[in-house]
C-alpha cells in the first residue's frame with residue numbers, strides 16, 4: 321500500500337489523499353475544493369485521472385473536503401462515495417449551493433438541483449463505529465469526531481505480506497463541550513496517522529460558555545441600548561449552534577423579548593438535517609429533544625423566506641437579532657444587512673468564524689475603519705466583536721489530546737496536513753520534543769510506501 325498526498329498539503333483547503341494497493345486498487349479519502357488554486361473552477365484540473373479511482377471515502381461535508389465530488393464524477397469517476405448518512409445529507413445541500421454560486425459567477429448552464437442529485441446518487445451511507453469491508457482484505461471504520469454533524473475520522477486496516485497494517489485519517493477534529501455535538505470519540509490505534517493542523521499553533525480563548533457569551537452580547541446590544549445584533553453565520557454548523565444557544569436562553573427565560581430573524585434558506589435546510597439526525601447529537605441536546613422541545617425553534621424566531629422580506633428586516637427599527645449568511649460576508653443576504661447597518665453605532669456585528677483575506681468579514685476582523693462595498697467606500701461605525709466560541713475545530717491542546725490518546729510507539733508515522741505552513745511547523749516542533757513520533761509534512765504529490 322502507498323499513500324499520495326494530493327491536497328491540503330502545507331495549506332488548509334483541498335483535502336485529497338490517495339491510497340493505492342500493490343494491484344492498483346485506488347481509494348480516495350476526501351475530494352475537497354482547493355480555494356488557493358487559481359484553477360479553482362467548476363471543472364478543476366485533477367492531479368489524477370478520476371476514472372482510475374475505485375472508491376471515495378468522505379470524512380465530512382465541508383466543501384474543502386467534499387466540494388470537488390460532482391466535478392470528479394463529471395470527469396469520469398465511476399465508483400461510490402462512502403460516508404455517514406448525515407454527511408451525505410449535508411453534502412447534498414452544499415453541492416447544490418456551490419453549483420448555484422458557480423452558475424451566478426460564470427454563467428455556466430447548470431441545474432444546481434440536478435448536480436446535487438447526481439452526486440447524492442453515488443453516496444452510500446455507512447454506520448459509524450462498525451468495520452465495513454470495501455474489499456475482502458481492506459476494512460474501513462468511520463468514527464465520530466465532533467466538528468460538524470456526521471463528521472468522522474476514518475480508520476483503514478489491510479493485510480500486507482501477512483501483517484495487519486492500519487492508517488487513521490483524522491478529518492477535521494472537533495472540540496470538547498461544543499454546542500450540539502458530541503466530543504471526539506476515542507480512536508483505535510494505527511501505524512500511520514494523517515492529522516489536520518488547522519489550529520496547530522493556537523489555543524481557543526476559554527472565558528465564557530456560549531450561553532453566557534450570547535446573553536451578554538444581546539444585553540449590551542439590544543437591552544442596554546436600542547440596537548441590533550447582526551451575526552454573519554455559516555449556514556451549516558454555526559447557524560444551528562447559534563439557534564440552539566438562543567433556544568437554551570429562551571427556555572431559561574434569559575432571552576429578552578426581541579425578534580430573532582433567521583435569514584438563510586440554506587441554513588433552514590441544514591437545520592432540518594440536524595433535526596433528522598438527533599441521535600448524532602450530544603447527550604444534552606438529545607435529552608432536550610426527547611423532552612419534546614425543539615432544539616432550534618422558539619417563539620421569537622422568525623424565518624425569512626423571500627428576498628423582499630430580507631430587505632425589509634434590514635430597516636426594521638426595533639432592537640433585534642439577524643442571523644444571515646455567508647459567514648465571511650463574501651456573498652449572500654448578509655451583505656445588504658451589513659451595508660444598511662455598518663454606519664449605525666447602535667449595531668453590533670458579531671463575527672463567529674474565520675474569514676479569508678479579500679472578504680468583508682476579513683476587513684472587519686482585522687479592524688479596518690473603512691470598507692468597500694462594490695465601488696463605494698463606507699466608514700465602519702458599528703461595533704465589531706469576534707468570538708471563537710463557535711469554532712468547530714480542536715485547538716492545539718485538542719490536537720495534542722487526539723495524538724496522545726495512542727500508546728507511545730517510536731515507529732509511528734504522523735503526516736501533518738490541513739494547516740497553514742507556520743501552524744504545521746510549530747505543531748511538528750511540539751510533537752518532536754514531547755512525543756517520540758516520526759513526523760512528516762508532505763508536499764503536494766509526495767508518495768510514501770506504507
Ligand SMILES: [Zn+2]
Nearest residue numbers: 380382467492
Ligand atoms: Zn471541516
